Amino acid sequence: MDRSYFDRLDVDGALAESLQRTGLSRAAFLAAALGGSTALLGGLTTEAAGAQGDDLPSNDVFILNYALVLEYLQAAFYTEAERMGALRDKTARAAQVVGSVERAHVEAFKEVLGRKAVKRPTFDFQGATENPKAFLKTAVAFEDLAVAAYKGQATRIKSKPALMAALAIHSVEARHAAWMRYLFGVNPARSAFDQPQSRPEVTRVVRSTNFITGPPSTKAERSPRYMG
């Protein structure tokens, strides 16, 4: 996996580690993941084979990248929670399972989008991964948001394989939302009809968390003032 160092470490590092330990190559992992759900990108990868995103309508590339950012966010959140080790029992188990799925979503989107995939942002969860209550509260918010976001894009996706992929992931996010709600002690299914959320609405919510940050500025083009 020839990624930059921080790509490997901060988020997808967890996946890379996992792959190393399981002895799976990235391609084999994706094949397994996609083979497990033909709807989940199965058709999409067939269509996009070789081109990696080039054959997708630009509208769908835009939407899949939007989904990829949400998946980056979730994968980073669960991965950091696992790494911190502040969770216990059922919550820890849920974070492990959901985290592995979110990382798989990231990998699948990146594979489909190829060179058109947006780069992973940097994150600062401000301690939400280090306190069980804060973790669950944030997880419920993330999962509810993801469900609403996927639903909000369903009618906008033009290609059928992309729509199938989005739907396949949407239902998984709904399961996650119910799981996290149950663990947090709130009603897993509070209403008969879920409402979609538009991209601007979702973006506003994500931005309000300040969880997505710019990369740290640790490099400068200035003369050293070290002692020499």
Add this chain to the structure above:
Amino acid sequence: MSPACRVARARPVAAQAGVGAAVGLAAVLLWPVLESSPRQKVLPPPAASVLDVPPPERLGRDHHVSVWSTVRRPARARSAPESGAPVVARVEDRTPEGTDNTLLILDRTHDARGRVWVRARLPALPSGSTGWLPRAAIGGYRLVRTHLVVDLDRRSATLLRNGHPVVRAHVGVGQPRWPTPRGRFYIRNKLVRYRSSFYGPLAFGTSARSRVLTDWPGGGFVGIHGTDRPDLIPGQISHGCIRMRNHDITRLGGLMPVGTPLTIR
């Protein structure tokens, strides 16, 4: 026999009693499922998930992984994870070189109010000191798998990745009157494209500080940099900085990320 099996076997009896052939048929259809899955009382187990990859390595279990972060806002580092504990240093959010200030994170805990505190190695005197800061004062966590070890007696530097050496180089170290401090530090920033042949093509800033040259501009920080006098390496030649031949510092520049722990022994 499990309760579920008992229920399932009771169904045909109910059917004989006239509840309906459909119930009996359902029991017959469910029978193999219930028999084959004693732990799942009603439903068959889900298919094994192809996505069930192992979790990421938990921090603290892998000795080769270190955590660093940036300072989000100026803060006081304290001797204990409590608001009233003595202040050991004030930590700025920028370095003298204008980069984000960084800290090496060593530990975490919660106080009585549930607030998270982190113990960090500080770029403060005495060199190598540590202190506790509220989690809210720092940014996101970042990980490194590298570690630079400088041996002053052997005049050598070794970069380790996952515990394995990837770069070895001779170095110049501080003269006896301006000794390079020994201890545990970290790489704080990286400077490039400056016009100074004295420092070579690139320089790393560290959290180590001279005990002697405390009035040096910028605070007397130890740098790791190139040189215009490669003929003096290895040797005790510097004001406390660690000098490398330019091809060695260039190699290090491509392999050593900011946040890398630094041990000078």
